[in-house]
Amino acid sequence: MERLTVTLGERSYPITIAAGLFSDPASFGPLKDGDQTMLVTNETLAPLYLDKVRSVLEQAGVKVDSVILPDGEQFKSLAVLDTVFTALLEKPHGRDTTLIALGGGVVGDLTGFAAASYQRGVRFIQVPTTLLSQVDSSVGGKTAVNHPLGKNMIGAFYQPASVVVDLDCLQTLPARELASGLAEVIKYGIILDGDFFSWLEEHLDALLALDGKALAWCIRRCCELKAEVVAADERESGLRALLNLGHTFGHAIEAEMGYGNWLHGEAVAAGMVMAARTTQRLGNLSESEVQRIITLLQRAGLPVTGPKEMSADAYMPHMMRDKKVLAGELRLVLPLAIGKSEMRGGVPHDVVLSAIADCQQA
């Protein structure tokens, strides 16, 4: 078992990472006999895990109601959020209730925002079931729903009371989703920790084989790295932007190809290679370092080139809508070495376009 604390003053919380946590009521941290909870999950996960979690909590005397959402990013909406409020009010649940988010990023983000805003804030426990949500959304306190005019446009910064990562969930995760999570894992190595990148080169096969010890340490290290960044910059003014490596390019791919056709991690993987090629063209990264990045991503089953139907010119309009754009100037997170990165403005557009072209499929 791995256990760490995200340090945020009085809003600090523990993350517990192990197999078999759903069989142990002690996993669900601050919950105790007599507590009322609303478990939010989706229709794909409910048949797999809902009864199991419900029964272990009920054995501990915790009351468990549930809401089952439709599965998919298109349901991360205000309308679906409202169904959670309705479920809470119909029972009714008071200010002392606890929301439990059992699912990936969509369930976690939506449930977190429901917890942030129900009666102006109730307790909330994250139970991320995908590798991506385990290494990404379980730290940082970002909650949100989408608006038809923009992703994650409505939300709150709101911290969970605890995060429970049961590694057994990864056994039922589709291989493409696992790879998508690994893209974010590899990202932490590139931007912040060269030793972790080397560890990944050594242990990637173990991770792909779902080796429990390797997974637990890997998830712990990603959470630690993200927690350090978030603790230093909770509201995203500077340092936290580094976590966006590959995302400016990746969001362009997602938007151009239609959300869901390229998984987020797949788009970020290709985007990280584009960022690396940009730095290389600026003289800050060697070909051998770029090749280490490409090789590791490929071993994880991730794309390292953009969609062949998308020209370099098609990226720029999307990239100029990025949240990091300031006064009309594109700003990019660039890897300066494996384990070191910075945000840089004023990169000439022709360099960026050439770097994208470097990553076009033949």
Added chain:
Amino acid sequence: MERLTVTLGERSYPITIAAGLFSDPASFGPLKDGDQTMLVTNETLAPLYLDKVRSVLEQAGVKVDSVILPDGEQFKSLAVLDTVFTALLEKPHGRDTTLIALGGGVVGDLTGFAAASYQRGVRFIQVPTTLLSQVDSSVGGKTAVNHPLGKNMIGAFYQPASVVVDLDCLQTLPARELASGLAEVIKYGIILDGDFFSWLEEHLDALLALDGKALAWCIRRCCELKAEVVAADERESGLRALLNLGHTFGHAIEAEMGYGNWLHGEAVAAGMVMAARTTQRLGNLSESEVQRIITLLQRAGLPVTGPKEMSADAYMPHMMRDKKVLAGELRLVLPLAIGKSEMRGGVPHDVVLSAIADCQQA
């Protein structure tokens, strides 16, 4: 001009109270040349004040977009909130935008929650136009929308960057709305400040005549009193409950009679007399003190008895749904003297019922 600061650490903010503020760009505090704003108001207030505020801001180089909401408590909903997000995204407005709430409690609560959740939080300026919102919602950071199953069930604690109280708005406020605001004003005297209650006895006619100096001082004192309570108890665990004097009874009247038939302040006025009669029956308040309360409320044009069609028994089911109910026990804010109050549990229901009956119309 009166000016005070609500002290909440890095979220402290100023309240400015004077006539003629809408003619002076300096009133709108942190806004400066080049800032982008979204002014939210309603269809009743827009013809009265929108052009005036827009033009003074535009003279100062501030860009002003606007959303005009329908007028009424029934529009304090998630659906109407979404129209504010749509307006923001259509322009689009970035994280550096400022929302301006020009209106009473409905506009202020909804706009505050829009500011709290748009892109996870943007700046927000309150411009309360009713006496009630000037003395109540301009301090405390409570923002919310209603759900069909409960009022103010979806929201956030979120502080404005500044509050601008232009006394000229009260010139167009209907007399019943002014009286409703005075109920909350008188409440501050009863629960916290006997000297202020005496001042009100002396200056009530000046307030009813909309004397600027009296109004400014009165609003300032209410904001000060509320700010002291909120600073001590931002998230409403104890002391802040005192602000609910009369509200447990009052909410029962509002719910039973249908929201909007009795104005909030009218129901609170009758409720404060019921709370006073309860304390009197428990031996903590003299008949002469109760009479001082009744006389002042009557002078303000407020009811001091419940609706004649509502029996004492009709109150209790509503009162037991109050947020202060703990483990099934009714808890009431009771005035112990003029200027002193406490929250008390375990008051026998028959005493409460008798106190309500004391306040029945003959």
